[in-house]
Amino acid sequence: MHVDALIAPLLNGSAQGALLLLAALGLSLTFGQMGVINMAHGEFLMIGAFAAYLVQQVISASNLSIPVALPVAFVVAGLFGLLLEVTIIQWMYRRPLDTLLVTVGVGLILQQAALHIFPSQGVPVEKPGWLDGQLNILGYQWPLRQLFTIVLAAVCVAALAAWLKYSSFGRRIRATVHNRDLAETSGIPTRTVDRLTFFVGSGLAGVAGVAASLIGGTNSQMGAQYIIPAFLVVAAGGIGQLKGTILAGWAVGVALSFFAYWTTGSLAQVLAFILVIVFLQLRPQGLFTVRTRSLV
Amino acid sequence: MLELTDIEAGYGRTRVLHGVTVPSGKVVAVLGHNGAGKSTLLRLAIGLIKPSKGRVVLDGEDITSLAPNRRVARGMAYVPQGQQSFGQLTTLENLQLVADGRRGGKALIDAQMARFPALKQFAARKAGLLSGGQRQQLAIARALITEPKLLILDEPTEGIQPTIVAEIEQTIMQLAEEGINVLLVEQHIGFALEAAERYVVLSSGHVTQTGEGGKAATSTVRAAMAI
Amino acid sequence: MTGDSLVVTDLHVEFSGFVAVGGVSFDAHAGEVRFLIGPNGAGKTTCIDAITGLTKATGSARLGETELLGRQVHKIVRLGVGRTFQTASVFDELTVLQNLDIAAGRHRPAFSLLRARRGIDPSIERALEETGLTGELATPAGILSHGQKQWLEIAMLLVQDAKVLLLDEPVAGMSQDERTATGELLQRIAAKRIVLVVEHDMDFMRRFATRVTVLHQGKVLSQGTVAEVQADPKVQEVYLGTAGAATTAAMSVVPTVLDGPLASSPGVVAATLHGEED
Amino acid sequence: GCGARAGDEAAGSGTSAAPSCVDTSGNTIKLGFLNSLTGGMAISEKTVSNVLHMAADEINAGGGILGKKIAYIQEDGATDWPTFAEKTEKLLTQDCVAAIFGGWTSSSRKAVKPVVEKHNGLFFYPVQYEGLESSPNIYYTGATTNQQIIPAMDFLASKGVKKLFLAGSDYVFPRTANAIIKLYAAKLGIQIVGEEYVPLDKDDWTSQVAKIVAAKPDFIFNTINGSSNVGFIKAYYDAGLNAKTTPIISVSIAEEEAPAMGHEVTGHYASWNYFQSLKTPTNPKFIESWKAYPGSSGVTSDPMEAAYISLYLYKALVEAAGSFDVDAVNEAAKKNTITFDAPEGKVTLDGKNHHISKPGHIGQINSKNQFDIAWASDGFIKPDPYLEGYDWFPADIRKQLVDAAG
Amino acid sequence: MTKLKPWLSLSGIGVFAVLLLAVAPLMLTDHWLNNLGKYCCWAIAAVGIGLAWGRGGMLVMGQGVFFALGAYAMAMHLTLETAGDRIPGFMVLYDPLAPLPVFWEPFRSAGFTLLAIVVLPVVLAGVLGYALFKRRVKGAYFAILSQALAVALATLISSTIRETGGDTGLSDFKYFFGFVLNDPANKQLVFLIAATLLIVCLLAVWQLYRSRFGELLVATRDAEERVRFLGYDPANVKLVAFVVAALMASIAGAMFVPIVGIITPAEIGAAASILMIAGVALGGRASLFGPALGAMAVGWGQSSLGSTWPDGWTYILGLLFIVVILFLPNGLSSLPARFAAMRRSPERQTVPAVAAAELEEVRA
Ligand SMILES: Nc1ncnc2c1ncn2[C@@H]1O[C@H](COP(=O)(O)OP(=O)(O)OP(=O)(O)O)[C@@H](O)[C@H]1O
Ligand SMILES: Nc1ncnc2c1ncn2[C@@H]1O[C@H](COP(=O)(O)OP(=O)(O)OP(=O)(O)O)[C@@H](O)[C@H]1O
């Protein structure tokens, strides 16, 4: 076998994993930390991608527009998340499984709205010129854009980790989720914590959307293809475990890529899913686990 | 300091408290049988449930509709019934959580760890793995860290070993002497009344007796509660 | 009931390096109310967890000839070992009757599950009377008060027809007269079954314990009658404190009160006891 | 009660179709439009639906069909093939429409086919497809393989292509088209150096493009449908491929899709019958009407034009038959030479196989996302869905297919 | 939980049976009767979901998998019946020379097909459920896993176009166990079979709900670990409900095929599986009739609202999800009880205890 046959899937897979990780990162907050099963997360990703498109309409130089689009997408998707939290989710923290169903409804509406607002065949988002080109890795011409996805994911992960670790917020989020009443009576402004967490989690989906818009189409359907894999990544990593999410994202990406290399694109999807399902059967709590003694 | 006036409250359509009035006092003990509504009253005091009628007044200010965390910011602290702590956080994180943003937070934590040695020993352990009594100690420590003006305690010594019960009882007395107000639910009537300036006996959500605390009250209260 | 005893020998429980229970041995028989006490974190709950299969342990815990360790939770229950929890846990959405009916179910053949319930089992009726819950038959367990839930848990053990009842702080949060009633119930039950109680309420222990084992840091510190244990200076030091020691003298009066009817102003009895504590 | 059993074939399943309930007494005639307005294919089908409305408006403005105004009923296929079947049945038996227009994917057409056959209705299908099909109840106004795929292969051969890579979506059209391409490539001496499929609803082509890079083809034959094309194009450019070294020829990228790729696609090719850039007498008017039509996307494309044709073709058929009756219409198709002055030129209906003659065109994308005509067939290509005129297509397969179709 | 008198539910099923089996065939056109048949199929699957989710707390988001087993077993049989001795037409298209895939062969037999429709889901759900429940996979994990399974199966079918018909699915069936499908009389027969099966399923869960098993299931839902301490293995309790639900989904799928005349991966994938849940949520997950009626309502909404307002239907569906779950967590079937409760204004009210258990599950 040529080295290409190993290097190419490994590098491609890492980039694919990075995108999955980006999509999953926000979920690891809203799902992993807050316990909200947001099936509209994919649509927030779509919102991020459309935001990138709108930024490009204003700043036509794509060299500049993508760097500008990243924070814009973060804020726009974050605001949508905030809106969702304030209007719906806040009433449902005690019924997490039901958040799944409600947000399915929200996702449907957002998709249809996107179909109404934007041209049905989707909108173009252009890659900046500085991402043209490839890097020669052991003879394999590795697309720069893939490197960009990885760097972007790394930056987001680092920022999130730092935020959770060095600000008191990480503790507050976990405390709020674990026992809302107790947190509230411990002086934690749980509503602010909820909103901020949801804002950041959804905002990260927006950032993932910008990355996704450089890979595929920007249209009403784009979010749907990320939602289940992203949830699987969070679950496989161990709910609430950032390092688990990172590892799982990368592993699923690489597995997908190798499977696609050895079999077909369709079969790769199936195999990757089965892999995660079997893994979760073996380790139901994911890669990293927290156990408590609480019974019921 | 804290006055509850003519409170009606409950859960959903269930009414639990019927026109309950609790006077203010340095240490106020709330006594009563199982299910009398004691915990409900304390939850109402900290703001976890809102009364359908009546007023909650703190230092002359109506706080009836203030959220719990705002009440904490005004110097109230609450130890709920049942050894509650944040199970996914370590013991230390449980304490940091409330110490965050307070001046001398580190020293406050150390002080509580000195009071409850088990917390120091198991600082890095997830609170969910602690024993019941250890969790209860943690809950009390969390409340004390905030250096409250008003401490609300719901059966604080439940599940705690006798030596530490004594320690906690001493602490409560000491805090009261330092001028910190305490609203206390306690099944150890003897202690509760000794510490209390005033007491209230609840029965099925009605106040059946109130009075001055002190040892002398013990027998009258017991008589009242036995009925 | 058979004369089987619960014999725990050299029980060890370790949590990733931390020894929670380090070689505990004790036994319990029908006809006595066995108490397990000790400081917070001594390993009492962990012992019960180990016996009931919730936590992995080494050593041995036998019920008669049968080794309990290493079996699955529900299998241990089927051998007749029942327990309550430090925080009461009942099925909130089901009524008291439904709770009890499920608890009584382990003796029924699997297929009978597919039939609807007709009438009330006599065993359930008895348990309801014992615990004074008859009036709450149709009440959803979720809205019972704290103490009633604990009674319901005990009633569930009764209808389960458990040979061994492991009770983790059964009277926490109860008022004095409620404690007395519970204690008397336990004494009645203990005639034919093995009853092991974990409690921090020393008054309660003094009144109802026949034999006591004191745990400290995962080891047995002392063992014997209430008087013996209370007199043990090590126990006083780590657990009872001076307050506990001071009441030692008073305990001898307790057993005489026990035979009296519940209605004989339990509050007053407790008052005497408690008063001396201070 | 029990109805016919397998043995009672004599009674015939054809006669079991209830008599048509089409009401021709009034001064309107009901037609059904069936397009996916929701779901994944809405991306493509909304435009087709829109242009059908435009054609209906035009015909109504011109006096209607046989003097009756068209009253159309728009249904949503929802990108769900069973829904296509259900709506077809509803249009035929509840709304009693005289004919149905729409569909995009071959899967949707295959869902509609048994239903229109059962109820003896009419379905007009406007998109290029994989051929090897015919039905008395379906009229195909898009290209069959010998009007799009085969011209494309001829074009590649003429360019001296030796190594070809096939990239497609994972469903019936690309799979079948590629099967045919492989047969023809063998005959042309073109080597197929790889074949990759990705599900219709997946965008990420990274892994597959890496394989293309490794295979070093001269040309890529693209049978991807829908927005998956965008992912393909992006991965293609990411990998450093370009139109000079490894050009792409597509059969589903038209004027509407080209600007939505997020990368300029100048220099690549597409094989269609109609392009907006075609210089025909009727094209300017078509373009203009469309640009002025509410909800217009501003550009015209082949599937739109084929949809536009379908309605006019129906009008011509009905007027030739003098009736809306399906059997009469089919009869008229066989007896008369039905033509229409389409934007792609004057198309002629083949009354036997229900396809139309079409000009073959290869366009090359220019910087305005329009197509410069790079190759054109000699005149109109007669439709040959079963490739009977092509000796490289195995006769036994053809026979099996025809048999299976019944 | 409000407990209706048993005869009330039973007579409800009776009325429902009369409506479906006698009134509907007389009143409805062939088209709408056929549609009603389709809704019945969804209702059958929904009854199973109500059992597994409403009573058992398992949010089965991948019922499409079991729906697929029944549907494809049936579709393969009907395809072979239609093709006779020949290889099915679509297979010729992709690879004319290859023989019929081996796993198709047994489906020539009607008996085997019927058996497969029952046995396949039982075996798969049994194995799957055993593996998951013994490992204590639950809550959101279970929901996401089951959904992923449905997506995986749908993708697998899409990508094996020659073996399964791929994305296009299987369609164009001429016969149904010897009966000509195009004959309206036979179509009515198929409808009656589906409607009867729905009634049977309703009767089955009616008995399950009033049985001790029903109570045990609720107990397991609310406090799974606690059930262990009463001597039951909750995994087995859940397994029974899961398997029964799977069986119902399979039966639903099997009847869907002759009624609708086509089966595709889209009918079993994520969206379809969620739509099944939508009906159950709308009707009331824990009630007897709620799931079935909810599923029929969603089916009807899709057919009729989808026609009158094609691109608005999605908005309605989305809003339906939001409004019902947000304001009526126990579905429309809880409305009467709510009104009644409002009038009686009882002293006590059940606490929403599911919440706490669920919260724990998601985090567990
Ligand atoms: N969430 C709730 N929903 C409905 N009723 C409740 C709820 N919590 C408590 N109750 C009811 O309110 C009444 C008072 O309960 P509360 O917990 O205040 O009693 P308590 O005096 O603290 O008893 P204990 O000594 O057992 O702690 C009881 O009847 C209880 O069943
Ligand atoms: N899963 C676990 N992982 C780590 N440590 C544990 C775990 N479970 C228990 N422990 C530790 O084991 C020790 C014994 O706990 P246990 O709950 O048995 O105490 P206990 O005697 O019941 O105390 P209490 O009277 O406070 O209820 C405690 O220090 C506790 O923190």
Ligand SMILES: NC(N)=O
């Ligand atoms: N016919 C097609 N493009 O599916």
Ligand SMILES: [Mg+2]
């Ligand atoms: Mg209380």
Ligand SMILES: [Mg+2]
């Ligand atoms: Mg304990």
